[in-house]
Amino acid sequence: MNGNKNESAVVEQLTELQLVLRVYVQSLLPGDSSAHDVTQQANSTIWRKRGDFEIGTNFKAWAFSIARYEVLNYRKQQARSARLGFSMELNETIAEEISTRSGELESRHDALQRCLESLKAKDRELLLHRYHSTATLQEFSHRTGRSVGGLKVTLHRLRSVLLNCISNRLEAEEGRV
Amino acid sequence: MSPSERDRLIDALIDGEIPDADVLRLEAEMSIDPAVRSAYYERLELSVLLENTLEAEVVSMEATASTRTWSKWGLSAMGAAAAVALVSGIFLGGEFGSASGTSVAEKQATGFGVLVGQVDATWSNDTNLKEGDLVPPGPLQLLSGVAQIELFSGVSVVVEGEAAFEIHSPMDVSMGAGKLRARVPEAAQGFRVRSTEGDVVDLGTEFAINVMAGQSEVHVLDGEVEWHPKEGATQLLDGGQAMNWRGSGHSEILTADASAFVGVAEIGVKRIESRYSQMEDWMNYSANLRADPRLVSYYKMGTNDPWSRRLRNISELGSECVGEGAVVAAAAVADRWGRLGHALDFSPMGSRVRVVVPGEYRSMTFLTWVKINSLDRWYNSLFLTDGHDLHEPHWQILNDGRLFFSVKKYDTNNESTGQQAKYNFHSPQFWDASLSGQWLMIATVYNVDGREVTHYVNGRVLSREAIPEEYLVETVEIGAASIGNWGEPYSEDPAFTVRNLNGSMDEFAFFEAALSDDEIADIYHHGKP
Numbered sequence: 001m002n003g004n005k006n007e008s009a010v011v012e013q014l015t016e017l018q019l020v021l022r023v024y025v026q027s028l029l030p031g032d033s034s035a036h037d038v039t040q041q042a043n044s045t046i047w048r049k050r051g052d053f054e055i056g057t058n059f060k061a062w063a064f065s066i067a068r069y070e071v072l073n074y075r076k077q078q079a080r081s082a083r084l085g086f087s088m089e090l091n092e093t094i095a096e097e098i099s100t101r102s103g104e105l106e107s108r109h110d111a112l113q114r115c116l117e118s119l120k121a122k123d124r125e126l127l128l129h130r131y132h133s134t135a136t137l138q139e140f141s142h143r144t145g146r147s148v149g150g151l152k153v154t155l156h157r158l159r160s161v162l163l164n165c166i167s168n169r170l171e172a173e174e175g176r177v
Numbered sequence: 178m179s180p181s182e183r184d185r186l187i188d189a190l191i192d193g194e195i196p197d198a199d200v201l202r203l204e205a206e207m208s209i210d211p212a213v214r215s216a217y218y219e220r221l222e223l224s225v226l227l228e229n230t231l232e233a234e235v236v237s238m239e240a241t242a243s244t245r246t247w248s249k250w251g252l253s254a255m256g257a258a259a260a261v262a263l264v265s266g267i268f269l270g271g272e273f274g275s276a277s278g279t280s281v282a283e284k285q286a287t288g289f290g291v292l293v294g295q296v297d298a299t300w301s302n303d304t305n306l307k308e309g310d311l312v313p314p315g316p317l318q319l320l321s322g323v324a325q326i327e328l329f330s331g332v333s334v335v336v337e338g339e340a341a342f343e344i345h346s347p348m349d350v351s352m353g354a355g356k357l358r359a360r361v362p363e364a365a366q367g368f369r370v371r372s373t374e375g376d377v378v379d380l381g382t383e384f385a386i387n388v389m390a391g392q393s394e395v396h397v398l399d400g401e402v403e404w405h406p407k408e409g410a411t412q413l414l415d416g417g418q419a420m421n422w423r424g425s426g427h428s429e430i431l432t433a434d435a436s437a438f439v440g441v442a443e444i445g446v447k448r449i450e451s452r453y454s455q456m457e458d459w460m461n462y463s464a465n466l467r468a469d470p471r472l473v474s475y476y477k478m479g480t481n482d483p484w485s486r487r488l489r490n491i492s493e494l495g496s497e498c499v500g501e502g503a504v505v506a507a508a509a510v511a512d513r514w515g516r517l518g519h520a521l522d523f524s525p526m527g528s529r530v531r532v533v534v535p536g537e538y539r540s541m542t543f544l545t546w547v548k549i550n551s552l553d554r555w556y557n558s559l560f561l562t563d564g565h566d567l568h569e570p571h572w573q574i575l576n577d578g579r580l581f582f583s584v585k586k587y588d589t590n591n592e593s594t595g596q597q598a599k600y601n602f603h604s605p606q607f608w609d610a611s612l613s614g615q616w617l618m619i620a621t622v623y624n625v626d627g628r629e630v631t632h633y634v635n636g637r638v639l640s641r642e643a644i645p646e647e648y649l650v651e652t653v654e655i656g657a658a659s660i661g662n663w664g665e666p667y668s669e670d671p672a673f674t675v676r677n678l679n680g681s682m683d684e685f686a687f688f689e690a691a692l693s694d695d696e697i698a699d700i701y702h703h704g705k706p
Contacts (some may be wrong), residue, residue, distance in 0.1 A: 007516075008453045008456060008457065008514075008516070011350065011453075011515075011516050011517075012449060012453060015449075019229060020227070022225045022228075022229075023218075023221055023222050026191075026221055026224070026225060027217070027218065027221055030190045030193070030221070031190055031191055031192060031193025031195065032193060033193065045516075086200075086204055087204065087208075089208070090204055090207060090208050093208075093214070094214065094217075097214060097218070098218060099220060105222060105226070106442065107228060109229070109230070110442070112223070112226050112227070112230060113230060114382065114399065115428055116230065117362070117363060117382070117454070127227060128231050129644050131224075131227045131231045132228075133225060133229045149576075152194075154454050155188070156184070156185060159188060159220060159223055159224075160184060162201045162223060162227075163219060163220070163223055163487060166223075170452050171418075
């Protein structure tokens with residue numbers, strides 16, 4: 001029965017950890033489209049090794065150490081075709097800081113949803129395209145008649161607008177309680 | 178480096194479109210300046226949150242197209258519930274005609290929304306709502322617990338018991354007593370909640386109301402609402418404001434208190450907790466079940482190793498004679514507890530679990546937990562022997578929603594006497610599209626000594642029928658068979674009929690005895706998600 005308890009605890013914690021795990025892996029592989037696959041690989045390894053996890057110890061730290069290993073493993077495989085990445089030291093710092101960042105991702109997530117509602121339809125469409133569609137920005141540019149350069153600038157601006165909106169909302173909420 | 182240049186480079190880095198020279202510049206800044214790293218984390222988190230949010234939006238739009246996307250990591254239980262809600266809700270819109278194309282009238286259902294989640298909820302006697310049910314019109318009473326309802330307008334409401342309320346339309350709810358918290362999207366602005374003291378009309382986006390004896394309290398958590406009292410002038414309340422109303426002249430402006438009302442996120446967490454505690458109860462119960470000497474084969478449709486395509490027979494005694502099941506084509510999905518990879522989706526073409534069941538049997542019980550997407554084939558397989566030879570059982574669901582069980586008695590139909598090769602035990606219709614995506618426990622008992630066949634759904638007797646004397650088979654054989662499909666897998670003809678179950682299974686059990694009504698009810702009681 002102990003095994004089952006362990007299993008459900010792992011499922012629950014792993015589900016909760018998904019977003020942070022993605023941030024963690026992407027922070028070490030910025031701009032790399034394989035980051036998603038590496039995250040999945042980490043998930044799969046965490047699942048396979050779930051018997052090793054000791055209930056009561058820090059699940060996040062345990063899961064991150066596995067993810068870290070998967071990132072290194074991936075980097076080793078890619079060594080030859082490697083794009084320029086950060087130095088070992090910087091990655092070390094990032095890994096440590098990301099894993100100790102306070103977890104308000106959930107409330108940021110809620111705030112983001114509200115902030116998205118306040119955007120214009122065409123801006124939302126651009127974001128939807130960028131973050132979901134597999135089509136390129138070029139194709140979107142053809143379809144909408146907007147230049148690629150212009151779209152990139154808009155994307156950058158939208159992110160800044162959203163970040164501002166999120167932090168305003170969170171501040172407002174804190175002030176209210 | 179100016180903050181604006183810093184942010185531009187960080188976005189280029191995250192997008193994978195940064196020149197090498199700029200990577201080096203950014204790295205230099207990041208190594209020495211925690212503020213730059215902090216900006217990096219913040220923009221990266223935004224990127225992941227955007228991916229996740231927009232992905233969920235697209236998944237829910239595509240929910241009808243494929244249930245397999247639910248198995249994606251990171252899709253929460255709430256996401257799946259929302260997708261179920263969409264699937265159940267869609268056919269009301271009338272965009273999709275009947276699957277078989279044979280029925281004359283388009284299918285209809287009744288309700289203004291779907292109960293997507295509840296925790297410790299007790300409804301008054303006449304309404305016993307389950308998760309995934311359409312919420313009926315008319316007065317409703319939630320005696321205790323909390324319930325989350327998604328109305329077809331897009332409004333999501335959380336009601337806390339004890340509460341009395343009625344949904345008049347997806348834009349209009351009246352609250353007789355109790356607490357309600359509503360999240361109103363742009364598309365549903367103008368959503369109204371009526372109380373004895375007056376009406377709240379939402380101008381977007383979130384508010385709560387507590388209706389007590391002789392007074393109502395409105396809390397605006399975000400956006401604006403209009404308060405239309407029965408007596409007195411309309412008032413506008415802003416986000417962060419609350420108002421206690423005891424009739425005209427007795428109103429008081431307060432500060433909104435979100436913590437006084439259960440929200441969508443809170444109910445989500447509570448649901449996960451209660452689901453896991455039920456799962457643990459089932460694990461204990463099914464551990465005893467495994468030792469039941471009558472149990473011949475028992476498969477849970479998940480393996481510890483995600484790459485293995487074998488299912489171990491976990492019946493303690495039965496595994497001596499019946500071995501493992503081999504998974505063909507079926508895809509790993511979440512089981513009824515929401516655990517990924519612990520159920521099989523049989524909807525991919527050709528899906529089945531191959532088993533061999535040697536020996537001879539007298540009375541039998543077949544039992545499975547299934548989640549049916551739709552009954553779009555003439556025959557929707559549960560458990561069938563290859564072909565259909567003498568003395569073999571077939572267990573399936575017909576496209577009109579009836580359960581079907583038979584054991585073949587004669588080689589062929591006799592043209593001159595009119596005697597059929599077998600007698601088919603049909604249940605009445607138990608399934609329609611409103612059950613799509615819901616986990617059900619289906620069981621059928623073939624009782625030779627009692628001379629009857631009984632069909633069960635969710636622990637209750639669906640129908641019971643005597644076995645006609647001339648069709649009684651006292652020695653049943655199974656041999657090679659498939660769970661979730663039917664066919665002649667060893668045939669050299671590549672053509673085959675499509676009979677795989679369009680749905681998922683997470684457990685399948687076969688007993689060499691007739692289980693009693695109470696035993697079946699007990700299994701359901703402990704195993705229901």
